[in-house]
Amino acid sequence: MHRVLGDRRAIMILLGPALLVYTLIMLVPTVWSLGYSFTKGNSIDGFTGNGLANFTRLFSDQAVHDALWFTVKYAVLVTVGQVIAGYLLALLYVFFLKKASALIRTLVFFPVVLPTVAVGLLFQKFFQVAPQTGPVNSLLNTFGLESVDFFGSAGSAFWVLVSMDIWRSMGFYAVLLFAGLVDIPDEVLESARLDGASGPRLIRHIVLPLSLPVLMSSLIFSINGTLKVFDSVVALTNGGPGTGTTPLTLYMFQTSFTYSEYGYGSTIALLLTVVCLLVSLAVYRVSRRDITEG
Amino acid sequence: MPHRMIRARRTRLTLLSAGVTSLALLASACGGGGTSAAPKEFKYLSVTENTTTRTALTKLSKGSCKAENDTLPLKVETVPQASLDQKLQLLAGQDALPAQFAAGNAPALTKQLAESGKVANLDLELERLGVFDDLEPAAVSTIKALYDGKVQTLPYEYNIEGIFYNKKIFKEKGIEVPGTWDELIAASDKLNNERVQPFAASGQQGWPITRLISGYLYRSLGPGALDDVNTGLAQLTEPEYVKAAEEIAALGKKGYFGKGVGSIDYDTAMNQFLTGKSAMFYMGSWALANISDPKQNKVGADNVGFMPFPAVTGGAGSADQYPSNVGLAVTLGSKNFDKKTDAWVRCIAKNYGSTALKDHGSISGFKVNTPVKDANEVTTTVRKTISSSQQNVLWFEAFFSTKATTASQTNAAGLVTGSVSPKQFMETVQSALKSK
Numbered sequence: 042m043h044r045v046l047g048d049r050r051a052i053m054i055l056l057g058p059a060l061l062v063y064t065l066i067m068l069v070p071t072v073w074s075l076g077y078s079f080t081k082g083n084s085i086d087g088f089t090g091n092g093l094a095n096f097t098r099l100f101s102d103q104a105v106h107d108a109l110w111f112t113v114k115y116a117v118l119v120t121v122g123q124v125i126a127g128y129l130l131a132l133l134y135v136f137f138l139k140k141a142s143a144l145i146r147t148l149v150f151f152p153v154v155l156p157t158v159a160v161g162l163l164f165q166k167f168f169q170v171a172p173q174t175g176p177v178n179s180l181l182n183t184f185g186l187e188s189v190d191f192f193g194s195a196g197s198a199f200w201v202l203v204s205m206d207i208w209r210s211m212g213f214y215a216v217l218l219f220a221g222l223v224d225i226p227d228e229v230l231e232s233a234r235l236d237g238a239s240g241p242r243l244i245r246h247i248v249l250p251l252s253l254p255v256l257m258s259s260l261i262f263s264i265n266g267t268l269k270v271f272d273s274v275v276a277l278t279n280g281g282p283g284t285g286t287t288p289l290t291l292y293m294f295q296t297s298f299t300y301s302e303y304g305y306g307s308t309i310a311l312l313l314t315v316v317c318l319l320v321s322l323a324v325y326r327v328s329r330r331d332i333t334e335g
Numbered sequence: 336m337p338h339r340m341i342r343a344r345r346t347r348l349t350l351l352s353a354g355v356t357s358l359a360l361l362a363s364a365c366g367g368g369g370t371s372a373a374p375k376e377f378k379y380l381s382v383t384e385n386t387t388t389r390t391a392l393t394k395l396s397k398g399s400c401k402a403e404n405d406t407l408p409l410k411v412e413t414v415p416q417a418s419l420d421q422k423l424q425l426l427a428g429q430d431a432l433p434a435q436f437a438a439g440n441a442p443a444l445t446k447q448l449a450e451s452g453k454v455a456n457l458d459l460e461l462e463r464l465g466v467f468d469d470l471e472p473a474a475v476s477t478i479k480a481l482y483d484g485k486v487q488t489l490p491y492e493y494n495i496e497g498i499f500y501n502k503k504i505f506k507e508k509g510i511e512v513p514g515t516w517d518e519l520i521a522a523s524d525k526l527n528n529e530r531v532q533p534f535a536a537s538g539q540q541g542w543p544i545t546r547l548i549s550g551y552l553y554r555s556l557g558p559g560a561l562d563d564v565n566t567g568l569a570q571l572t573e574p575e576y577v578k579a580a581e582e583i584a585a586l587g588k589k590g591y592f593g594k595g596v597g598s599i600d601y602d603t604a605m606n607q608f609l610t611g612k613s614a615m616f617y618m619g620s621w622a623l624a625n626i627s628d629p630k631q632n633k634v635g636a637d638n639v640g641f642m643p644f645p646a647v648t649g650g651a652g653s654a655d656q657y658p659s660n661v662g663l664a665v666t667l668g669s670k671n672f673d674k675k676t677d678a679w680v681r682c683i684a685k686n687y688g689s690t691a692l693k694d695h696g697s698i699s700g701f702k703v704n705t706p707v708k709d710a711n712e713v714t715t716t717v718r719k720t721i722s723s724s725q726q727n728v729l730w731f732e733a734f735f736s737t738k739a740t741t742a743s744q745t746n747a748a749g750l751v752t753g754s755v756s757p758k759q760f761m762e763t764v765q766s767a768l769k770s771k
Contacts, residue, residue, distance in 0.1 A: 084428025085451050171595030172603045190595045193752045282597055282754060283746040283763070298421040300738045301444075 071314075077307035088304070095308040104284060105309060108292040109316070115203065115288060116267040116320075122207035123263050127214025128256065132244065134215065135222045146219070150212035157209070161276025164205045168192070195285025198278050202286060206273055210266075214259050221255025222248065257328035261321060268317050289313045374671040377407045377679050378433035380426075382416040385437070385663045387624060388491045389413070391691045392683070399690070400682040407675035420444055420737060427453050434671055434679075438488050438664040441737045442481045445666055449487050455667040457486040464677055466684035474700025477659045477727055490700020491687065492662025494619035495721055496546060496644075496730070499626070499713070503638045504531055504614045512640065514654065516554065516582070516647045523591050526614050534586070535613035536751075537604040538596035541744030542732070544583065544751055546617055549731035550644035550658065551579040557651030558728045564768070565734035571761040571768070580750060580757035587751025597748030609633060617644070620698055620717045621662055627696035627710040636711035641720070652728075657720065659727040661700055735768060742767035 046052065078095055082088040099105055130149060134142035152160060168191040169175040178188040191197045225248060233247045249256075271290040274280060280287035280295075287295075289309060297306025381389045389411045396404035412433070414422045420439045426432045432453055438445040448454045461467040474490035482488070505512070505522075508529050513519040523533035536543045552560040556575060563569035569576065586592065593599070593613065605625055608616035609632045616622070625631050626639050643654040667680070688701035696710050698718060709715045732740040743764045749755035755763070 084424050085447055085453070165598075169595065169598055171593065171598050172607075188594065190597065190752060193595065193597045193748070194754045281745050282749045282752075285749075285754075295741070298424075299741065300736070301420070301424055 074307045074310055077304050078311055080304040081302070083301040083303055085301075091304055095305045098305060099308050099312060104287075104292060105289070105312070107284065108287050108289045109312070111199075111286065112268060112270070112288040112290075112313075112316070115199070115270060116264055118203050119206045119267045119270075120260065120263040122203065123210050123214050123267075124218075124256070124259050126207055126211035127259065128218050130211060130215035131218035131222050132248070134219050146212075146216065149215055152209045153213045155209075157272040158276045160205060160209050161273060164201060164277055165192075168201050192278060193282060195282060198282065198286050202274065202277055205277060206267070206270070209273070210263075214263065217259055217262075218252065218255060221252045224255075225251045254328070257324065261324050261328070264320055264324060265317055268320060269313070289316075373673055374407070374434060374676070376410040376434075377404070377676065378435065379409065379411050379665075380422070380433045380436040381411060381413050381665075382419055382437050382663060383413040384416050387621070387691065387695050387697050388663065388665065391491075391687065391695055391697070394694060395683065395686055395690055399686040400679065403675070403678045403682050407679060409679075416440065423448070427451070430670070432668040432670065434676055435489075435665055435667055438666045439737070441735060441740050442664075442733065443736050445487055445664070446482060448666075449482070449485070453669055454487055455669045455672055457489065457667065460667070460672065460680070461486070461684065464681050464684070466681055469684040469688075469702050469704070471700045471702060471721075473659070473721060473724065473727065474661060477700075477729075478661055478664075480727075480729060481661075481664075481733060488661060488664035488666045489683070490661045491665050491691070492621055493659070493698055493700035493721065494621050494662050495657040495659045495717065495724065495727070496550075496617070496619045497657060497720075498642050498644060499608065499616045499618055499622060500640050500642060501608070501611060501614050501634055501638060502640045503634065504611065505640075508614075512642050513645050515645050516551065519645045520586075523586065523589075523615075527589065527591060532593045532607070532613040533591040533615055534593075535599075535604040535607035535616045536592045536596060537599050537601045538592070538748030538751065539598060539600045541747035542730075543601075543604065543617060544592075544596075544747035545731040545743050546658070547583045547586075547644075548579045549729075550617070551582050551647065552576065552731075553656060553658070553728045554644060554647040554652040554654070555579065555650040558656050558726060560652075561729065561731065561734060571765040572758070577757050577761050580760050584750050584753070584757045584760075588753055592751055596751055605631070619660065619662070620721070623698065623710075623714050623717060624696045626713060636713060639711075639713045641713055641716050643720075655724065656726050656728050657724050658730055659724075660730060660733075735764075738770065739764055739767040 077088070079091060079093070080088040081091040081094070134146060138145055167175050168177050170178050170188045170190045170193075174182070174188060177191070182188060189197065191201050229247065229251070230243070233243055238246060269290055270288050271294070274286060274288055274291055278286045280291045284292075290313065293306050293309040293313065296302050296309060379389065379392060392409060393411065396409040419437060420441070423432070423436065423439055423444065426436075427448055430453075432448075439448075445454060449456075458467075461470070470486075470490060471493060474493040475486060477493070478486050478488055478490060500512070504510075504526070508525060508531065510522045510525060511518075513522050526533045536547075538544060549561060555578070556563075560569075560576075564571055564576075571577075587596065593607070599607075604616070605618075605622065607613045609625060611634045626636050629636075632639070643657060646652070646654040667676075684701060685704055688699050688703040689705040689707055691697045691699045691701075692703055693705075693707045696714060698714075698721065709718065732743055735743065746755050746760050746763055750757065750760045
């Protein structure tokens with residue numbers, strides 16, 4: 042094995058095709074898109090140089106500020122929600138349901154395999170007020186409360202979106218974290234129990250520190266996914282009402298493909314890339330420090 | 336040594352052939368699309384939501400235009416309306432636009448395509464084929480108003496817009512057809528007090544609401560109201576423009592569009608009116624196809640009346656200036672306009688008007704060369720109105736860019752539900768108009 046991996050040609054043959062494909066479908070478009078950031082025009086009229094105009098516009102564009110704020114707000118809330126709900130579920134599987142958790146695990150995981158569009162439609166019907174009153178509004182009416190047009194204002198539509206995405210993906214994080222929790226040696230837990238640690242203390246001082254690496258991985262996974270949210274927003278609200286639930290990704294898509302401003306769209310994409318990179322770096326640094334301390 | 340040299344040469348050869356293959360792959364991937372060969376099909380790219388035009392064309396291909404279809408078979412492709420502009424831009428970029436295609440959602444895109452020579456000059460082509468006179472003059476004038484004085488689309492539809500109302504409800508509640516905006520408000524108040532929803536409107540689509548704003552603007556400020564915004568003489572944020580948004584927002588505030596208007600889609604709004612759940616419905620004459628269909632229309636076509644958008648007292652416009660449009664405009668690509676396509680276009684111009692009216696109850700901008708008996712009274716009213724109308728106006732977003740159109744239509748529901756103030760609404764649209 043060592044001889045094979047020591048041979049440069051062998052490495053090239055093994056890595057070459059994958060690298061070539063990666064370069065062609067990832068790196069080339071990324072660099073290409075970066076190039077577009079300095080242009081204006083579209084596929085009909087052609088592209089011309091635009092200097093740094095797209096970047097100055099990016100800083101003064103209120104729609105970008107709103108979309109960025111929405112993205113950050115959404116990413117933080119959904120990440121925290123997904124990971125906490127997933128962790129609580131994982132604890133439930135390991136410490137309470139134990140071997141009987143298989144059925145619950147499958148049921149909670151089920152929304153993960155559903156297409157996002159189907160989940161979006163489901164939640165639309167669930168929270169709708171017209172043409173038919175949805176189950177949530179029916180419930181409110183039963184308690185004598187007025188129906189709420191959840192998709193009529195940006196605030197309520199945001200909360201429906203957040204709850205939908207937490208519900209949709211908590212099963213995935215529960216399974217991921219469950220795998221981390223079952224890795225904790227029984228002897229460690231047993232000795233902690235003998236020392237008198239139980240319930241919340243056991244979780245706080247033993248389970249949490251030992252499952253920190255997988256918890257951090259979940260956080261990185263989740264924050265990167267939620268910063269790039271697109272499909273669930275399109276399926277549920279399509280960015281509305283107005284632009285009330287428009288994240289950066291959707292604004293970038295609309296700018297490029299609906300308004301044909303490919304140059305400015307690429308600049309927004311660059312902003313999103315930088316945000317993702319910074320957040321990943323920050324989370325990675327924090328996690329590395331914690332692990333070494335733990 | 337020679338062995339090593341051979342090996343090195345072989346490696347270089349492998350790398351070279353891999354490079355050449357990659358380049359060939361890239362070239363073939365990038366080069367797809369445009370071909371210069373004569374077309375084998377009469378391709379029509381339509382939007383999924385519009386069924387009338389493609390059904391009528393298919394009917395023609397089996398009837399009056401069978402000979403043309405045998406020589407150049409009709410092939411219909413569809414794309415969702417929301418993705419149309421994107422698809423057209425990509426096809427135009429590859430020089431692969433089909434013979435016929437639905438024009439972009441905003442006329443601005445068709446103008447852009449025309450400027451780059453991708454769209455046929457129909458003024459010349461229709462004249463050359465001797466069928467220009469088969470177009471209704473009113474439709475030609477609407478197309479010219481939209482496309483800088485040029486005929487760039489075929490009028491597969493020709494619509495005027497106004498308010499359809501339920502005659503039975505009006506009679507039962509003792510309401511006269513309103514002639515002024517104040518009378519319309521009074522009628523709506525009365526209907527609402529009698530627990531009848533005054534208007535059906537789709538907030539999800541947005542445009543059925545923004546049409547009310549332009550209706551008010553044309554009546555209060557005159558037929559040039561939106562031309563002035565287009566040319567920069569006026570801004571939507573000026574008080575007299577904001578007033579129009581305020582009037583429509585007030586209707587929403589009183590709940591006259593019903594519950595959850597933002598979630599109501601086009602079909603649901605149509606259904607609300609055709610099942611008698613609402614008394615009035617601002618819509619274009621394309622709705623006649625639904626009104627004439629007894630399966631959809633539960634109140635009966637004889638119970639549906641049509642009135643113009645009412646006049647605003649003291650306003651510069653008048654109620655007989657109907658908003659008009661050519662519906663889903665269809666244009667022809669400049670490429671592949673050969674003899675076989677000529678034959679198809681000639682046949683369409685001669686026969687489409689009669690087929691659309693007879694089989695679909697739809698009024699087009701082509702002359703009805705074979706007389707057709709109107710399906711019902713409201714169709715007759717609308718046809719008479721079209722042929723007698725002296726001056727037409729356009730709609731709110733007619734001169735807007737795609738961005739401003741989107742801003743206007745996606746914020747319309749917020750305007751009537753109160754989440755966006757009239758001033759904010761006009762500011763948002765004006766700012767989208769400014770940003771290029």
